[in-house]
Amino acid sequence: MATGGRTAGMRRRVMALAAGVWVWAGGLLAGWTPPVRAAEAAPAVTAPSAILVDATTGEVLYARNPDQERPMASVTKLMTLYLAVRAVEQGKVKLSEWVPADEEAYRVGGSQVWLEPGEFLSYDQMLKAVAVGSANDAAYALAKFLSGSVEAFVARMNQEAARLGMRHTHFANPHGLPQAEHYTTARDLAILARAAVRSPLLLHYTAMREDRSIRNGKGGHLWLVNHNRLLRVYPGADGLKTGYTTEAGYCLAATARRGDTRLIAVLLGDPTPKARVEDAVRLLNWGYGHFRTLLVAPAGRVLGEVPVRHGRAGRVAAVAARPLALTVPLTAGGRPAPVVRLAERVTAPVQAGQILGEVRVTLDGRTATVPLVAARAVASTSPARLTWDYFWRIIGG
CATH class of the missing domain: 3.40.710.10 (DD-peptidase/beta-lactamase superfamily)
Structure with missing residues (x-):
């Protein structure tokens, strides 16, 4: 400029x-x-x-x-x-x-x-x-x-x-x-x-x-x-x-x-x-x-992993897409444990931010739910690598 x-x-x-x-x-x-x-x-x-x-x-x-x-x-x-x-x-x-x-x-x-x-x-x-x-x-x-x-x-x-x-x-x-x-x-x-x-x-x-x-x-x-x-x-x-x-x-x-x-x-x-x-x-x-504000997990907190099929990495971290939090009365006690639900597996390619599941927390009748997303991208493995992995699975029984 x-x-x-x-x-x-x-x-x-x-x-x-x-x-x-x-x-x-x-x-x-x-x-x-x-x-x-x-x-x-x-x-x-x-x-x-x-x-x-x-x-x-x-x-x-x-x-x-x-x-x-x-x-x-x-x-x-x-x-x-x-x-x-x-x-x-x-x-x-x-x-x-x-x-x-x-x-x-x-x-x-x-x-x-x-x-x-x-x-x-x-x-x-x-x-x-x-x-x-x-x-x-x-x-x-x-x-x-x-x-x-x-x-x-x-x-x-x-x-x-x-x-x-x-x-x-x-x-x-x-x-x-x-x-x-x-x-x-x-x-x-x-x-x-x-x-x-x-x-x-x-x-x-x-x-x-x-x-x-x-x-x-x-x-x-x-x-x-x-x-x-x-x-x-x-x-x-x-x-x-x-x-x-x-x-x-x-x-x-x-x-x-x-x-x-x-x-x-x-x-x-x-x-x-x-x-x-x-x-x-x-x-x-x-x-x-x-x-x-009861902050259970900040945005970006890793709350699990999901296996990746045909990817250059075998697993991908699942992180909170935004803060997992509840607004509670000052008198509310305890700290609830989050309940995590994740996909059994995903197939590459995986995009960063792709939804992999959700996490939920409940206290005093109040519930908050936040998506869990892929922390990073996972590229697909090469065709040659897929063939090689398939071969070893076959001969390995």
Whole structure:
């Protein structure tokens, strides 16, 4: 990619000075969702739509109007970040690459880092601008860089939403400014959040409280401050995204981790930023005060082997395709033994990730089942080798 130098126009200098160089942040995984867990003294929240979910199991612990379609403001950028980070993880983009801004990004408006037309930021800086500064211009520039046009990127956003099972979501832009046919639900955002927290790189950016890596055109640097107050006041919080518009109200997709238990809280339409924080703390405290994630086996744990016929290896390891876990009350005792069911044998070739069986665990009437898949590929042996093996089986009786 081009490695152009940075430009700094009068507009940025004036805006940076006026703002005191503070930029505040604005404002699997399939469609199946476990039932809401009943528990005493469910918390009262101010937000008209809210949900609390165990990120590992997907179990819904609390819900209030979770399927009500509402605008999401800058929480939109969680999908933008998710797709942008996946491009890095898939080797399609390097964090050191330079991303250009154009006239369209310059004119987006709203929260921004005041990109000038023809200016370049590194991909890493663009991610920080979106995750920490909630910059609309950076979100726009990333979208165009990744897909060639913002329209093509928005199509990707909607394709990914459909793949994840976000049945009541439609994106119209990559930043969240008000636009027709741009909406989601608390449940759908929880689905997206569950996908997002699987990425350590994404959490690296969403956990940032502030950033000063972007030059401000005056020889100094912009001071981006994350508007997600949970990062500063709630133990274990490391994301995800805030948002605000007059239409959407104060919105938040939040996550925190304590030990093996990661919770996700989504709030849409809170009346004030204070209410948003209080609602999030109330939901997370209630969740951690009543439940925990019992992790029986992490994803990738070897739980058996299956013989392979006509393969270059005689056996293949069967591993858990995803974490085998249950959401249980804090009072639940014991650790259940997993029940493994595997195919008697498979015939080569075997593909990595091929389903070989399943593992199931049950505790207090709750059951979790996870596929067991091949840990690696096993190629077929050569015809000559097959003939030789057959010959020795015959003469060996």
